[in-house]
Ligand SMILES: Nc1ncnc2c1ncn2[C@@H]1O[C@H](COP(=O)(O)OP(=O)(O)OP(=O)(O)O)[C@@H](O)[C@H]1O
């Protein structure tokens with residue numbers, strides 16, 4: 001029996017008390033659209049700062065979030081976001097939403113090393129540049145690239161400083177690549193000889209075609225007097241014997257699948273005026289870890305050099321100041337490559353991004369990917385990313401992973417239980433959905449698009465990301481599972 005004092009409902013014939021009042025349908029809209037509906041509209045308590053990423057599961061209000069806007073408005077201490085979650089629960093889709101929203105505000109997305117590729121179609125749709133690597137296309141690691149071009153345009157003392165930075169970057173990259181091949185560090189004297197050789201080559205090639213790795217190998221085979229003197233040896237013969245280790249490593253870099261990428265002039269340089277850049281490295285996905293490490297390292301270096309060049313041009317008043325969003329997806333691939341110096345490089349990236357005008361989104365499965373490294377120092381540094389990422393977003397994760405995460409960012413038991421439940425289907429019933437073209441496909445798992453957005457120590461915002469048809473069309477990593485519907 002319903003208590004008549006609290007019973008509500010229509011009076012009259014057919015009316016009566018309702019035990020459960022169904023909530024009225026709610027709609028979202030901009031204040032410009034809904035102001036005419038007074039007094040039925042209500043505002044969200046959270047500021048609408050950032051890209052609208054979804055709907056708050058608890059309150060139904062719109063959730064806005066992206067690392068750059070939250071940083072610019074003082075909500076986050078650095079413009080970096082770490083996205084964690086089990087496979088296929090919508091980490092990349094959530095990132096695509098932020099890319100699209102930020103691109104609309106003029107932020108340039110840079111996907112430096114797209115392994116699947118997840119982002120090529122999105123960047124193409126934005127009118128951006130797609131550079132494919134690994135199928136015969138080349139990347140010349142000694143090419144001063146965007147930095148060299150910026151240095152030429154700026155000229156004078158500042159231009160010289162930039163040329164020098166481009167040179168240092170090339171040296172750093174070559175030495176790291178040798179380290180990846182050797183799985184060991186170069187000796188200090190070897191490193192300074194590589195630096196000297198690269199400098200000699202730069203002076204020789206100034207104004208002409210940039211030097212490349214075969215030129216560097218050639219200079220180690222027949223060294224000029226300057227290099228012989230720098231090595232503190234008597235003659236060319238002794239030089240060749242002493243530096244055989246470096247020469248062998250250079251040779252290894254120019255052979256096999258890496259040789260195809262590193263032995264020629266850069267096929268396509270990053271364009272600084274492109275509305276977005278995606279370096280698609282999917283052809284190397286199934287190659288050895290060394291190859292992946294070497295190519296990822298080079299694309300990161302190339303990308304960050306382009307950002308420095310854009311910043312230098314803006315400082316010189318030659319170009320407007322641009323902001324970038326760097327997306328590093330499938331980070332677990334890079335994390336697994338031990339002793340390759342990738343962790344160090346990433347460590348540097350996350351420390352620098354504020355001053356470079358770059359926002360970062362790192363995506364990986366769980367913190368365990370980072371802790372599985374055999375080097376304790378690497379594991380510590382990798383953990384540091386999570387600590388420094390102001391915004392941590394988790395899609396469905398296993399309880400163990402959540403406990404590990406809560407040691408870095410405090411999470412309540414309730415939050416952990418909720419996120420863990422997103423990775424479990426509600427029942428055993430088979431679920432398929434029909435697409436707009438009449439095909440059948442597996443329904444997204446129940447946790448798809450559910451993310452918990454944590455900022456510092458605050459309670460997380462449970463958000464449901466709802467993809468638009470355009471987003472589905474641009475980024476459908478399940479496209480291969482489409483099947484004809486039975487008639
Ligand atoms: N918010 C969402 N609503 C409905 N379906 C979604 C949503 N987000 C993702 N999906 C579906 O799940 C699939 C996988 O999404 P996505 O590639 O973003 O996951 P992921 O977590 O990046 O996966 P991986 O770990 O394999 O990289 C997409 O193709 C899409 O069909």
Ligand SMILES: [Mg+2]
Pocket residue numbers: 091092093118329
């Ligand atoms: Mg993904």
